[in-house]
Amino acid sequence: MTPMTIEDLAARARALVRPGRRAVLGITGSPGAGKSTLAEHLLTALRDGPAEDGGEGVGGWVAHMPMDGFHLADIELDRLGRRDRKGAPDTFDAAGYAALLRRLHQDEDDVVYAPGFERELEQPIAGSIPVPRTARLVITEGNYLLYDEGDWARVRPQLDEVWYCELDEDERLRRLVARHERFGKDHAAAVAWSLGTDQRNADLVAGTRHRADLVVTGDVGGAAVAG
Numbered sequence: 001m002t003p004m005t006i007e008d009l010a011a012r013a014r015a016l017v018r019p020g021r022r023a024v025l026g027i028t029g030s031p032g033a034g035k036s037t038l039a040e041h042l043l044t045a046l047r048d049g050p051a052e053d054g055g056e057g058v059g060g061w062v063a064h065m066p067m068d069g070f071h072l073a074d075i076e077l078d079r080l081g082r083r084d085r086k087g088a089p090d091t092f093d094a095a096g097y098a099a100l101l102r103r104l105h106q107d108e109d110d111v112v113y114a115p116g117f118e119r120e121l122e123q124p125i126a127g128s129i130p131v132p133r134t135a136r137l138v139i140t141e142g143n144y145l146l147y148d149e150g151d152w153a154r155v156r157p158q159l160d161e162v163w164y165c166e167l168d169e170d171e172r173l174r175r176l177v178a179r180h181e182r183f184g185k186d187h188a189a190a191v192a193w194s195l196g197t198d199q200r201n202a203d204l205v206a207g208t209r210h211r212a213d214l215v216v217t218g219d220v221g222g223a224a225v226a227g
Contacts, residue, residue, distance in 0.1 A: 010045035027141035029165030030202035032176030063135035067142025069115030098154035146208035164212035
């Protein structure tokens with residue numbers, strides 16, 4: 001595996017943009033693997049670098065749209081009897097996510113509004129992420145970008161590349177437990193959820209690794225990459 005800096009990864013992301021068309025980069029990986037951290041570092045590097053065609057203002061050419069906003073609301077999970085599996089593939093609006101990605105690629109609207117996810121509430125918030133027409137590169141991240149069952153199969157065709165985040169398993173679990181604790185679970189509940197529901201989801205995601213265009217292992221900044 002060849003070590004790459006965040007600047008190297010940003011250059012690869014920037015190269016996805018072509019004149020006259022918007023590019024969408026997907027970042028996937030198991031829960032706690034560092035998807036959001038990689039996305040944040042990429043956004044910083046890209047916004048600090050040169051703007052691409054159509055970009056207006058600092059950072060106007062790149063946008064971030066996580067998949068988490070497509071969680072089904074708890075009231076709907078209760079109706080479906082799936083709340084105890086929140087985070088599993090069938091607890092998201094996969095078809096809605098794929099449709100929004102297609103709309104981004106069609107690039108016909110002045111602004112596309114995407115739902116966000118409020119971790120304090122553990123609920124999706126409609127229309128909270130604006131993606132302006134000036135955004136030539138959109139970074140989206142989530143667990144199931146390479147999952148190919150049901151409506152999830154519609155997602156991959158809407159992504160120019162998908163990068164897979166991979167972290168040492170013990171470290172991934174440590175970070176995942178800490179995140180659950182940070183958002184309100186006690187330690188025992190955080191461990192139980194991480195080793196139960198989250199681990200089942202992680203196993204599904206790990207089975208999609210071979211479909212990635214790039215595998216990014218380790219911490220951002222000292223990442224090793226296998227093409």
